Amino acid sequence: MITSYLAGGKFETRSCKDFDEIVQDVTKGRETLAALPIDAIIKILDHLGKNILKNPEINTIPGVSYISLWLRRENLDRICQVNYTDKRYLDGFCATGSHFQMMAQPRGIVCHWIAANMPTLGFFSITQAVLSKNGSIAKMPKEYVPLILSLLNELPAISVDYEGRTYTGKSILGAIALVTFEGKSADASEKFSLTADCRIIFGGSEAVRAIARLPSRDHCETIIFGPKYSFAVFDREYIESEGFRKSLDLFVRDVAVFNQMACSSPHVLFLEKSRYPVEEIASWLGEAFERLPPALRVQEIPTGLSAMIINARATYLLSDNANCISPKDLGWTILLNQEIRLEEPIQGKCIFTKEINSVDEIIPLVNHKIQAISIGIPDPAKRESFARQVTSRGADRIVIPGTMHDFTLPWDGIMTLNRLVRWVVLREN
Template identity: 25%
Template sequence: TKLIKLLREELTDPLFLDEFRSRFAAPGMSRAYGPGLITAVFAGNVPGLPIGNIIYALLTKSAILGKSSSAEPLFGSLFARSIEEVNPQLAQCIAMVSWKGGDEEIEKQVFGASDAVIVYGSEHSVNEVRKSVPSDVRLITYGHKLSFGVIGRESLTKKTVKKTAEKAARDVSVFDQQGCLSPHVFYAEKGGEISPAEFARFLADKMDTLNKILPRSKVSISESSQILQLRGTYELKEAADDGITIYASGEGTDWTVIYERDPEFVPSCLNRVIRVKPVKDVSEVPALIKHIKGYLQTVGAALPKNRLLKFADEMGKLGADRISPLGKMTSPPLFWHHDGRHNLLDLIRWTDIEE
């Protein structure tokens, strides 16, 4: 099963969690221990976030107390309930609760009773939790990150461009760019049968099609105003500069595609607002995103394998922890190294018997 594969991927031998076992290279024996209690503070920007941590906790023989976000209070509880239907005893190790973030009395008790605390959120949210976690409790944080995509000229042919645009539109539209894995910019290579400017038009068409199948969620007045203001700014630029083309949903602010020759990486205002920027070669991209290296997470890539490995190496040096196929940016596998770290080993401590 996938869970056994995950245990083998990180521990090599899952039985290290059950008993002392001989080490593979070094002399002696070792045993792995998970935390007695993990407290996980979840963000509410995307649904499904608790699933991984609940699974990782159970695999390390740990109980987990999850703090649901007020913005997304249901998914974790529903997942726990589905486990209860299959294995009631196992489900007793899971509790999903809610409290107002920053409640010092509650957090002092909860974090003080925990062996490990996992927190998702903005830098501010992470830092606020950090203040409340005792120094002897393991703290694992997942803060704000940025992602983008690259599209090689090989994927910009008359035969492939529609499929490429469809995959790109999916990456933008799923979760409305609210998650760290969603792209803010697509860098499209020149030299293909379809130019980056033409690709932007194909992307706009696919964004419109997908919006009819998967409508964008409701946005606040503030968010809508931000999109309209951005559109207005670029419409003025478009009128004065042939290096800019803007495509937008016919009604409302459902989606926006901006083609812009300026290659600078600019974070999106989210809610399906995406920029397409041309590059002569993908080798130019590392220099363009170097300033966000501390926040870089996923890079969606439509590149042939003979070019992908070199590009992936450059991205890895800048801190990217995941190079995914285009169209799968928002669907990481269970085995991924979230923020470049292990999912199980970060929770585990070891005891060695020396010879």
């Protein structure tokens, strides 16, 4: 059975045997959305960001304040510029200077499979569909539905003026539907897949493979965001710089946000050999963990994860070639060893810390599973050389401490908005 929480612009929970009514609602809504100028859409989303920041019921939820910043008009304009080169392509045919005009037409209905590792992920995915004037049906983890509904609930009250006309958030809301259904239901999964003009899939290897194998329309575009791994590397110059200890506060936030469940969460920290012993740097790292805001310092840890953390601590403390620094509780864990490898993630703010002779030592570890590498490499030439080598091996994003979770485009090497439209041509003569 399919449960719908939002469709046709109405926040109603209802059971459906199939997607027919939902598709009708979203199709009607996306046609209304497509008629809006892209600048009016961006203006509405900008207001949405400001409104959710003012809402005390949701503005303290981790990740919501970042959504507010991400929805700023300047950021959305930049995203459109990167993806479309000129956002006017979304509003009509534009001359290209070579005897024909081009337009970016929305693909139609985007079906989103949202993973359960990041509460705000569904909002970002839906917003990208909005910025490409597509309708959305998002299959959400049930536990995240209330958060996404609370964010979208701000849309109906928004009204903006653009070029002498008034546009409202209702015109966006009508193009969005939120649903849940049992993922193991082959019937519901196939019906969902067959409604899509474009599929966006987030998930682990097994889930991605299973969804990708579902039957789909011949013209359907499939965009996959599969499992990824992230880590950090700091060189000697960065470690010995005046601002290094302060930068650790930014780095531990990257570790703590989403409790290391996101693909952009770092699991290993490589430290180039410096005048500071690695154990001393690890102690500074522990102090930075202790300075985290309470909401990040103390997070709920499932029983199974607690057991994994306790076992890892014991293993490292009993080893002659390893060490562990941690508080009395399970709030964070620093595991030290000298093996130059990418460790299997534990999560729960467990960071493997390793000393290396040179940042070049970790380049062979990089493959297409690597999403983000947080680097501390002050020298521009060295930084660019490192970035060129690791990205050639498969890494997608080279960032700095405190920005690992910033949702920038491209993401995972994909220009998502560009993939969400069809580039059509009108010959002039």
